[in-house]
Amino acid sequence: MDDNYFSLNSILADNHKLSCTFTLDVPGLGYLEGGTENDIHQHAKVELPFWLAQTLSLNEFTTFPLPPPYTNRVKSALNASAQSVKLANLVGGNGWWYRWGRRIADVLDDEPQADLLNVLLKAFVNRLPALQDLAAHHASADHTLPENSTSSGEAFRDGMEGDERELFAIGQESGKLSKGWYDSNSGRKGGR
Incomplete structure (x- = not known):
């Protein structure tokens, strides 16, 4: 199980979607929700690929529950x-x-x-x-x-x-x- 940047298997593993909840208002990223608003508001739930959800979660912009395959x-x-x-x-x-x-x-x-x-x-x-x-x-x-x-x-x-x-x-x-x-x-x- 490698986490190589160039590994297609790692890329596929990181592309799974997670249901994330934003912990604060984020201006200019409303398009992530698929709506017409410019901003994402606190407590908004958005499906994000893991590679993005990971970065946002580590920086405390989002939280996510444990995905169903690991419950x-x-x-x-x-x-x-x-x-x-x-x-x-x-x-x-x-x-x-x-x-x-x-x-x-x-x-x-x-x-x-x-x-x-x-x-x-x-x-x-x-x-x-x-x-x-x-x-x-x-x-x-x-x-x-x-x-x-x-x-x-x-x-x-x-x-x-x-x-x-x-x-x-x-x-x-x-x-x-x-x-x-x-x-x-x-x-x-x-x-x-």
Whole structure:
């Protein structure tokens, strides 16, 4: 998970919209509300991309509630069964749930920040074994599950967010390379 300025994944993670509330009147930015007024008034709610909401929040122009993908409802679902939560669906599109959560945590105060980072870490740790098993299964040559299978492993795969999909691809490729190496060395031993 990189926060590189030139990373398209980081740009996509920063482009999610947040519902922000302005803490003061701001002259000349009324167009952000989409209305005809020139100014934004205190307590006005505006949907802003995270990259802008972050800057405004750090400078105390706005506040925002924790976005729905990181609320107690999602936390409870992750605690009940981390593998059954479709993280990709929580943040839309291909989803970068971990990246966006980490970026939001950067803006939060100490206690909410620690809570959010703990949710992200716990979700990752609880989902990693299933991800690893599924990648190993897909890497095997005797792969028998059809791609459109409704098994729990395939449901988990469908719900993987962006970073998990990248790890899945790496694990799958690594499994294929390991199997190829093992098969080539087994053939040599049998031929001696």
